[in-house]
Amino acid sequence: MLKVSEVVAGYQAGSRVLDGFSMHVQPGEIVALLGRNGMGKTTFLKALMGHVAVSGGSLSLDGEEIGGLKPYEVARRGVGYVPQGREIFPDFTVEENLLMGLLGRPDLPSEVPDWAFEIFPILHERRKQRGGSMSGGQQQQLAIVRALVGRPKLLLLDEPSEGIQPNIVQEIGQVLRRIARDEGLTVLLVEQNMELVLGMAQRCLFMENGAIAYETDEVQKLRTDPAPIHRYLSV
Structure with missing residues (x-):
């Protein structure tokens, strides 16, 4: 479905809010992207939608490259x-x-x-x-x-x-x-x-400094072992 490889993106020329960001999402999956403020979560969504320019890496949806497309073109692709x-x-x-x-x-x-x-x-x-x-x-x-x-x-x-x-x-x-x-x-x-x-x-990805630092598909274990939450979300 969605494959993201080594994406670099930011709001000004030369800035790197996302720095080698990689992840994937399977069809029908619900994935949570977590992290403190300023780690690049919203920047990634905007880059995926074409609202923020991508200066490196690849964003593909069902095998088609969508990095660099305009927002309406991304929307038309689903x-x-x-x-x-x-x-x-x-x-x-x-x-x-x-x-x-x-x-x-x-x-x-x-x-x-x-x-x-x-x-x-x-x-x-x-x-x-x-x-x-x-x-x-x-x-x-x-x-x-x-x-x-x-x-x-x-x-x-x-x-x-x-x-x-x-x-x-x-x-x-x-x-x-x-x-x-x-x-x-x-x-x-x-x-x-x-x-x-x-x-x-069904799966949680934790961001830190513009990249994925930790992920788990044992989501319910976070209730009894919240160490990743404390490490990547606590101020």
């Missing part, structure tokens, strides 16, 4: 992105926000499908309400469904629990696990909320 802070359109209604997820996709219907309003029922109830008047949790649900209407095969989530009440965080985790299981959706999750990570992820 990558959905929910950025940190959600970035919904506050003056647009819920339905209008969801329509934005279909822009530039002539292969998809021009209207929001009914199933999109069933993922989180509150969106059906509020479909004519302006996005900016909704709670933070409802806006996050809206942002996730906006990405899903584009029918991605890989979904990138950047801090989806940030500023959201626990019951909605739990609902988001349950819904995404179900979609991944039933539809084969692949998810790459950047998150600080370990309860969400431990409830969703």
